[in-house]
Amino acid sequence: MAALTLVSGSVGLITLQNPPVNALSSAVRQGIVDTVQRAVSDPQVKSVVICGQNGVFCGGADIKEFGKTMLGPPLVPMIHTIEAADKPVVAAIEGSALGGGLELALGCHYRITHSKARLGLPEVTLGLLPAAGGSQRLPRLIGVPAALDLITTGRHVTAAEALKLGIVDQVTDQSTVEAAVKFALSVEVQSLTSRRISTLPCPCPADVDALFEGVMQRVRQRGRGAIAPVACVQAVQAAATLPYAQGMEREQELMATLFTSGQARALQYCFFSQRAVSRWSLPSGARWDSTKPNPVTKVAVIGLGTMGRGITVALVQAGLSVVAVETHEQQMMAAQRAVSGMLERLAQRQGVPLALDRVRFSTELEAVADVQIVIEAVFEDMALKKQLFKQLSSLCPAETLLFSNTSSLDIDHLAAQTDHPQQVVGMHFFAPAHIMKLLEVVYGPRSAPQAVATAMELGKRMGKVSVAVGNCRGFVGNRMLMHYLEEALFLLEEGSSPESIDQALKEFGFPMGVFQMSDLSGLDVGWKVRKAQGLVEPGQMSRVRQGRRYSPLGDLLCEQGRFGQKTGQGWYLYDPAGSRTPRPDPWLQRFLEQYRARQGLVSRRIDSEEVLERCLYALINEGFHILHEGIAAGPEDIDMIYVFGYGWPRHRGGPMFYASQVGLARVLQRLEHYHQLHPDVPHLQPSSLLRQLVSSGSPPIQRWKEAIRKPHSAL
Numbered sequence: 001m002a003a004l005t006l007v008s009g010s011v012g013l014i015t016l017q018n019p020p021v022n023a024l025s026s027a028v029r030q031g032i033v034d035t036v037q038r039a040v041s042d043p044q045v046k047s048v049v050i051c052g053q054n055g056v057f058c059g060g061a062d063i064k065e066f067g068k069t070m071l072g073p074p075l076v077p078m079i080h081t082i083e084a085a086d087k088p089v090v091a092a093i094e095g096s097a098l099g100g101g102l103e104l105a106l107g108c109h110y111r112i113t114h115s116k117a118r119l120g121l122p123e124v125t126l127g128l129l130p131a132a133g134g135s136q137r138l139p140r141l142i143g144v145p146a147a148l149d150l151i152t153t154g155r156h157v158t159a160a161e162a163l164k165l166g167i168v169d170q171v172t173d174q175s176t177v178e179a180a181v182k183f184a185l186s187v188e189v190q191s192l193t194s195r196r197i198s199t200l201p202c203p204c205p206a207d208v209d210a211l212f213e214g215v216m217q218r219v220r221q222r223g224r225g226a227i228a229p230v231a232c233v234q235a236v237q238a239a240a241t242l243p244y245a246q247g248m249e250r251e252q253e254l255m256a257t258l259f260t261s262g263q264a265r266a267l268q269y270c271f272f273s274q275r276a277v278s279r280w281s282l283p284s285g286a287r288w289d290s291t292k293p294n295p296v297t298k299v300a301v302i303g304l305g306t307m308g309r310g311i312t313v314a315l316v317q318a319g320l321s322v323v324a325v326e327t328h329e330q331q332m333m334a335a336q337r338a339v340s341g342m343l344e345r346l347a348q349r350q351g352v353p354l355a356l357d358r359v360r361f362s363t364e365l366e367a368v369a370d371v372q373i374v375i376e377a378v379f380e381d382m383a384l385k386k387q388l389f390k391q392l393s394s395l396c397p398a399e400t401l402l403f404s405n406t407s408s409l410d411i412d413h414l415a416a417q418t419d420h421p422q423q424v425v426g427m428h429f430f431a432p433a434h435i436m437k438l439l440e441v442v443y444g445p446r447s448a449p450q451a452v453a454t455a456m457e458l459g460k461r462m463g464k465v466s467v468a469v470g471n472c473r474g475f476v477g478n479r480m481l482m483h484y485l486e487e488a489l490f491l492l493e494e495g496s497s498p499e500s501i502d503q504a505l506k507e508f509g510f511p512m513g514v515f516q517m518s519d520l521s522g523l524d525v526g527w528k529v530r531k532a533q534g535l536v537e538p539g540q541m542s543r544v545r546q547g548r549r550y551s552p553l554g555d556l557l558c559e560q561g562r563f564g565q566k567t568g569q570g571w572y573l574y575d576p577a578g579s580r581t582p583r584p585d586p587w588l589q590r591f592l593e594q595y596r597a598r599q600g601l602v603s604r605r606i607d608s609e610e611v612l613e614r615c616l617y618a619l620i621n622e623g624f625h626i627l628h629e630g631i632a633a634g635p636e637d638i639d640m641i642y643v644f645g646y647g648w649p650r651h652r653g654g655p656m657f658y659a660s661q662v663g664l665a666r667v668l669q670r671l672e673h674y675h676q677l678h679p680d681v682p683h684l685q686p687s688s689l690l691r692q693l694v695s696s697g698s699p700p701i702q703r704w705k706e707a708i709r710k711p712h713s714a715l
């Protein structure tokens with residue numbers, strides 16, 4: 001909807017009305033077409049101002065309408081009519097002008113912006129390009145290099161940057177609508193010839209071909225198989241080389257290939273899923289909208305290793321006071337230097353004042369007595385953590401929340417050490433904790449809803465995508481990852497190599513393959529976990545342990561001191577130790593050949609299809625178990641964990657969305673096939689939920705929840 005009112009005697013004020021972000025739904029587009037026509041034909045109206053209701057100009061096309069039959073007037077002619085009007089049209093931008101919203105503003109003759117507004121063309125992040133003339137108008141307005149940057153990254157710019165780039169004409173700290181009306185009155189009699197962006201030539205640098213070549217190479221590398229960034233470059237290239245009308249034809253042609261693509265569907269699913277995971281619920285029925293988080297101003301972090309340091313920085317960045325505790329004097333000194341350095345670099349990069357005074361370092365555990373939350377981040381050792389939780393329980397007041405940063409340990413065991421188990425929640429951060437977006441918030445059967453709400457809110461304040469999950473071994477992310485890693489080892493035993501497995505996974509879109517990832521995080525991490533599970537038998541080669549197939553390859557490498565990047569050798573060679581560039585290791589190749597010979601294994605050629613199917617379907621199958629058990633509330637939760645924590649390519653939507661795109665029947669059939677070949681691998685046996693979904697006709701992912709039981713904790 002849009003409303004037209006006459007203000008200041010001669011200004012037609014059009015207000016977009018579609019809360020919360022005034023998205024351009026079919027009703028809004030119809031409203032704009034009608035009000036613009038009325039304003040243009042009304043002799044009393046000498047100029048027009050377009051603004052949005054409730055302090056937001058426009059969040060772009062209505063993403064919920066994508067994939068459905070498009071009704072209502074299309075955007076391109078609508079914006080063209082505005083640009084062609086013979087009365088000045090001014091956009092009054094508050095809040096956001098994004099995507100179609102900015103394209104609408106680019107069709108106006110002037111743009112007045114509030115200093116706190118954000119502008120951008122984020123279509124690429126939804127698998128699209130700015131196809132309401134944005135890819136043709138923006139380069140004409142601000143030049144090819146700046147337009148390429150904004151359109152291929154989708155980044156939002158501040159009002160100040162928009163002014164500097166020439167996207168907007170004026171920035172105000174006062175009422176934007178008032179400023180825009182005043183401005184409109186002042187330009188009522190001015191010529192509009194130079195204000196219609198589509199009629200302007202596109203300013204190009206001299207070396208424009210080289211520029212496009214370089215940008216295309218970068219977006220291909222960065223995009224890891226994403227098609228939208230490539231189309232964005234092609235559209236801007238059309239703006240630079242073709243007249244406007246032909247450029248528009250090219251824009252529409254490119255958009256047509258993107259609009260119905262699986263990648264666009266995946267990216268739009270991610271957009272909504274990212275928002276959906278914040279609406280958590282617990283098995284008790286407690287929910288995000290009925291539980292108030294505790295007010296938090298002061299948090300303690302205990303244990304200042306890599307994780308503790310990152311968590312401290314993330315908390316300070318979120319504006320909280322932090323008590324950072326490390327009981328070992330030397331470790332404390334090193335941590336203090338590291339945290340200060342990280343904060344200094346961040347302050348420099350972000351141009352904000354250094355916030356070092358918000359951290360107090362201490363070697364005394366007693367220093368945590370007056371905080372609202374304690375985040376324990378000591379070494380991943382159950383005995384150590386249990387002892388600490390016991391101490392904290394007697395040190396802290398009853399209302400203090402006790403959170404554990406653990407990647408796999410049982411939260412209920414830790415809660416049982418305290419007098420107030422309802423105050424205990426897991427917070428699984430991902431390294432580096434001040435950078436990685438994901439936070440798994442792990443609740444146990446006794447965790448209070450308020451404790452969960454506070455953890456989720458704290459995650460939000462730190463800028464994280466927080467996902468509430470039930471308690472089980474490895475929670476959601478690592479529990480699924482275990483089977484992915486294990487399949488990769490089995491493939492090595494059967495004849496593959498780290499290089500070819502990693503290559504297949506990188507071509508799928510992961511930033512790195514499974515063996516590179518293992519080298520980066522350290523082979524000793526998994527070794528320690530397997531030892532704790534009683535799976536490691538030093539020097540032993542047996543391939544069946546605890547009644548199922550087992551690969552001792554990782555253990556054998558660890559026994560040789562090959563822990564990955566940090567020791568210079570793991571699945572690859574790193575020269576010098578600590579370098580990040582993996583090189584194939586001839587030693588490993590010989591080692592694998594000898595291993596296969598001793599095990600009586602006949603090496604075979606394994607293609608990338610088998611690599612992907614076995615690694616990914618094993619992981620996905622575990623995802624179905626997790627859904628069935630209620631550990632994750634829905635497929636969106638699993639998918640966001642994988643996209644934000646494990647490098648799953650966003651344009652493939654996450655593992656569960658990927659399964660829905662491949663087709664559940666196909667995933668089931670391939671798992672059955674591989675399980676028949678490897679009956680000693682239980683994780684290849686298809687989950688009953690997957691079977692159930694297939695037999696009920698493979699419903700779309702949005703309807704899987706109907707087939708899933710209520711959430712509960714598995715431990």
Ligand SMILES: CCCCCCCC/C=C\C=C\CC(=O)SCCNC(=O)CCNC(=O)[C@H](O)C(C)(C)COP(=O)(O)OP(=O)(O)OC[C@H]1O[C@@H](n2cnc3c(N)ncnc32)[C@H](O)[C@@H]1OP(=O)(O)O
Nearest residue numbers: 021023059060061062063064098099100122132256259275
């Ligand atoms: C065959 C060829 C066919 C060709 C047809 C071509 C037709 C298309 C032509 C042009 C296309 C233009 C493309 C676009 O414009 S795509 C949209 C681009 N816009 C965006 O990406 C902006 C997305 N939104 C945001 O970034 C934020 O929401 C923001 C506006 C910054 C506000 O942030 P915040 O205040 O944090 O609020 P939330 O993100 O939580 O959002 C609040 C609720 O609003 C919903 N929302 C937001 N934006 C949209 C949108 N564009 N469409 C629909 N819904 C939107 C969001 O989901 C939240 O909903 P809920 O509360 O239910 O979770």
